[in-house]
Amino acid sequence: MTEREVVVAALVVAVAAGLAIGAPWWLSVGSVVAAAVIRRPVVVMAALAVAAGVLGARAEAGLTAPSGRVEGVATLVTDPQPRPGGVVVELRLSGRRFRSFVGEDLSAQLRQAAMGEEVLVRGSVVELDGPWEWRASRHLAGRLRVLAIERVGPGDWWWTAANWVHRTVDSGLGSFDEAERSLFSGILFGDD
Structure with missing residues (x-):
């Protein structure tokens, strides 16, 4: 794909994800397989658009819950x-x-x-x-x-391991004052 085609593909994906038009999963899989076999920029863009639309629709569907x-x-x-x-x-x-x-x-x-x-x-x-x-x-x-x-x-085990690391680091920060501890933890673990 040329640079221009890549930019057009990115725009197509952004629009498709924003529209979040749902489609059957098999259509998404089929379009990706077709893009892999045919290898034409237009087919690749169509496959990306279908996949982005389906994933966008699934993401928006998760934002509602029955009362x-x-x-x-x-x-x-x-x-x-x-x-x-x-x-x-x-x-x-x-x-x-x-x-x-x-x-x-x-x-x-x-x-x-x-x-x-x-x-x-x-x-x-x-x-x-x-x-x-x-x-x-x-x-x-x-x-x-x-x-x-x-x-x-x-x-799950990965959360257990991450929490162990977090608690171990926190216990090692005992000599820091509150401001330093907060700054160090924010840099290391993220500040939400």
């Missing part, structure tokens, strides 16, 4: 953040991400929890307020009003 009661094992996708009256946490339940404020009465279960750990949760899903762009950037489908929560396990 109602839910129960199951959820994975924490953020570390619980202390707030006045409880903690704020994002979790994944049944393939969707939710933001939740867990009140003081239940937050003791989460105070020492870390991202990647699993919790048994019962609650109800409601619409999440806030700008669409912010919700989309966080992949949030709604707000989960937690009625009961209980830690059930450390989660």
